Amino acid sequence: MxxxxxxxxxxxxxxxxxxxxxxxxxxxxxGCAVLPDNSNRSVTTTYTSVSNPVVDNIYANAPRKGDNISGFLLLDNGLDAFVARAVLAQIAERSIDTQYYMIHGDAVGSLFVDQLLQAANRGVRVRVLLDDINEGDRDFDIAIFDMHPNIEVRIFNPFGRNVGRLWQYVTGFGRQTRWAHNKSFTIDGKATILGGRNIGDEYFSHNPELDFQDLDVLAIGPVARETSDAFDRYWNHELSYPASVLFNENIDRAEAEERKKRFEKRIASLTQSPYLQRLKNSDLARKMRDGKVHFEWGPGRVYVDPPDKLLHKVGDRSYQMFTDLLPYLRNxxxxxxxxxxxxxxxxxxxxxxxxxxxxxxxxxxxxxxxxxxxxxxxxxxxxxxxxxxxxxxxxxxxxxxxxxxxxxxxxxx
CATH class of the missing domain: 3.40.50 (Rossmann fold)
Structure with missing residues (x-):
């Protein structure tokens, strides 16, 4: 890093x-890749002054106080990393903002999406920001997900849908070959999960034969607010295209309903998965719901490459977070x-x-x-x-x- x-x-x-x-x-x-007009996208930002009883209680009882003091909990195994995201989704009061390089359609990806749907069904606003590198063959499913009245999906730096991706890789080298690797999951602007995990089986210890040893940190306090600010910068950027704008196709309602039913059957088939069992029975899940998680407290900052980076030349360090980190390294x-x-x-x-x-x-x-x-x-x-x-x-x-x-x-x- x-x-x-x-x-x-x-x-x-x-x-x-x-x-x-x-x-x-x-x-x-x-042929030339063509993207739709994105100038009329709506501008939305993180809700402020949200009351979240669970998070607010933990922060109020923190042993250390200060404007820059946040609480941190390391998530060093895949099961707990899923549990932490699921519990945050369940205790969210008004908003979930989540940004990932990729969300797979496998077991973990399906369970993750289901948690977002459950939150949206009870009135929580859900904003999902994805890079386009691995989502091109899932446009229809994303469009269906985006149809929920409380869910909006945006695609960052998308490929055009009128020309094959191989051609765009070749002609767009330096832009289409640069991706948004940001990974965050934030509720109510008050609690966030940051780290190396994308959403998929291989990132959450599903299969020991393919297990990426990633780490996440659950954080509350000013760090969560800084993460929300970074999310808003990407969400409202000109390179972030609403799914409803990008996927200019008539949704077949009958097929949409059929896919929803297949998704529900898949979720039903996963009720005995170790992830949902851990969500029901683990100490972490119980402590998070009860507001009794033991956090480490201290100052923290969030550094993110600005989204404008993709509009400038490769190697321009004025648009790299490395420039912000360098003084810490030197000193x-x-x-x-x-x-x-x-x-x-x-x-x-x-x-x-x-x-x-x-x-x-x-x-x-x-x-x-x-x-x-x-x-x-x-x-x-x-x-x-x-x-x-x-x-x-x-x-x-x-x-x-x-x-x-x-x-x-x-x-x-």
């Missing part, structure tokens, strides 16, 4: 492949911990970390090994810097596939 200078390295590696692809496919592709006095699945520091990053080590700052990095990564080309970009990092005194760890989280091997020269 902190040394996120891997994007430029990844872009360079992709450019060669894209240029070759461009040479091969240009003769057989044609570190004792320790920096970097936890990133895709870590490609580049020569500049290696030199920066080496300079910190010379000042006596302890630097620890945890990233994927070749056996655990899902993007081998990123690992190839990272591995070329391992020896230089180690020689500089950086403590470099890799997650080894098949080892428990307390058995991470340290890399040595």
């Amino acid at each position: 902190l040394i996120g200078v891997s994007s430029y390295e990844k872009v360079k590696m992709r450019r060669t492949a894209v240029r070759l692809l461009l040479f091969l496919v240009l003769p057989v592709l044609g 570190a006095r004792e320790e920096i911990i970097i936890f990133s699945p895709y870590f490609v520091p580049g020569k500049e990053g290696v030199a920066f970390l080496a300079a910190l080590r010379k000042k006596g700052v302890r630097v620890k990095i945890l990233t994927n090994s070749l056996s655990s990564t899902d993007v081998s080309i990123v690992h190839a970009g990272y591995s070329r810097y391992r020896k230089d990092l180690l020689r500089a005194g950086v403590e470099l760890w890799e997650l080894n596939k098949g080892l428990g989280k307390n058995k991470l091997p340290q890399i040595r020269c």
Whole structure:
């Protein structure tokens, strides 16, 4: 998260492949992608002064007070990560704002959507913001979901629907190849979940053979408000298209009803899933509902790349949150911990970390090994810097596939 200078390295590696692809496919592709007029989208913002008895009670009894003091709870396993989102949805009074890179249609994705529907059915306003990279074949289902009077779905940086996506990848390189990876789930502007998990089985420990070791944090207080402000900036941006505008198709009511029935049957088939059982019986669920969760209290800030980033050139650091993080890194006095699945520091990053080590700052990095990564080309970009990092005194760890989280091997020269 902190040394996120891997994007430029990844872009360079992709450019060669894209240029070759461009040479091969240009003769057989044609047409221009067209997006509908988005100028009449409505502007909506987070509700303020919402009373949420559960969250308000926890915050009122916090052991530490202050304008910048928030409460934090680490969600380090998939079951609790689902439970936390579900309970927040159930205690939401007026609003749920959720933004994800992807929401799958698998077991976890279906249960997640069902929690949003239940909240909307009791009058909660639900705003869902998605990146378009993995949602193109689900337009009809999204359109049906968006038809609920208390739900609105918007798609950030969408593809045109009149031309194939491959063509848009080629001609839109630098824009269509840049995605919104923001992941947040916020209720009433007062409680939020931030972290690395998208919504899908592989992010919530559904299958041990495909289990992304992500982390989330549940936070209440000013951090939640800052998250809401960031969500509003993306939600109201010119690149966020309402589903009702983007999916310009007549919804077949009979087919819509049939798909709703199939979804209800799927939810009924999941009543004995470990996620719903955990939601009923776990200590976390009970403590969240009763307002008795033990939070760690302290100052916190939320940093987000501005949505305007996609309107400017790749590598323009004035539109990267790295610029905001850099002073914290430069002024570190004792320790920096970097936890990133895709870590490609580049020569500049290696030199920066080496300079910190010379000042006596302890630097620890945890990233994927070749056996655990899902993007081998990123690992190839990272591995070329391992020896230089180690020689500089950086403590470099890799997650080894098949080892428990307390058995991470340290890399040595």
